[in-house]
Amino acid sequence: MVAVVTPRLLAGRWQYGPYEARADAVRAFDAAQGLPAVVLGTLVSPGDPDVGDHEWRTVSVTGQLIPASHGGPRGPAVSSTAALHHLAWLQTSEGMVLVDIGWVPRDDAPEVRLPLEPVTVTGVLREQEPDDGRRGEGATRIVADQVEAPLDAGPAYPGYIMLREPCDDSGCLGTPAQPVPLPQLSLGPHLSYAYQWWLLALLAPVAAVFLLRRDARLEREARGEAPAPADRPRRPSRAERRGPSDEEIEDAL
Secondary structure: OHHHHHHHHHHHHHHHHHHHHHHHHHHHHHHHHOOOOEEHHHOOOOOOOOOHHHOOOEEEEEEEEOHHHOEOOEEEEEOOEEEEEEEEEEEOOOOEEEEEEEEEEOOOOOOOOOOOOOEEEEEEEEOOOOOOOOOHHHOOOOOHHHOOOOOOOOOEEEEEEEEEEOEEOOEEOOOOOEOOOOOOOOOOOHHHHHHHHHHHHHHHHHHHHHHHHHHHHHHHHHOOOOOOOOOOOOOOOHHHHHOOOHHHHHHHO
16 A cells, blocks of 8 residues: 555646746746846845845846857747847956846847946846857857856856846847747646645545455355355335224323
């Protein structure tokens, strides 16, 4: 029985884990939408391992974009259009921060030239994506190792910034790159899958008892043994059900 129930319990817990992660992301996203923009350094510091609970916050930072670090890994399609993301390091007085300047169509990519003067940018703070090891033309994820940084640039802020300002209809930072849309977060089907596995775990003992009783009955029938009749209460006769007649009542008096 344990061998039947335990895998189903573990499968349910395995599905519940992604649900918890998605639920946390949705809560953080919703909470961040109503908060004003803050200076990046008030939330995270250079050298921090990750952005912690500050993902999806709108932040601003001032610094100098490093043209030599400019790169364009492939990203998810935007409005069904294959896209290239333009990434670059922004050098600040405290350290560097990776900026996703925007996207352009991959098949007809216009030239993107970064401004040479210091800029103040505002965007959404994101955690860097898990590194799949791809580089160059095959790169698809936004990670710091994909974007070369100067050796003397100093420590880097965790995560990266999805640029939102300065952007207009023509693009961001005076380039044709358009701001990357925020993802549509959902809880997905993981919770329903978890409940299905746990329900199967609860039903497994019931099904096991039913199958054992059925197998025992079939085995008795195969040996030619009739099942023992169940003891039933004696059914009263018709006379007992009818009760005494009037004459019997008079005689008794």
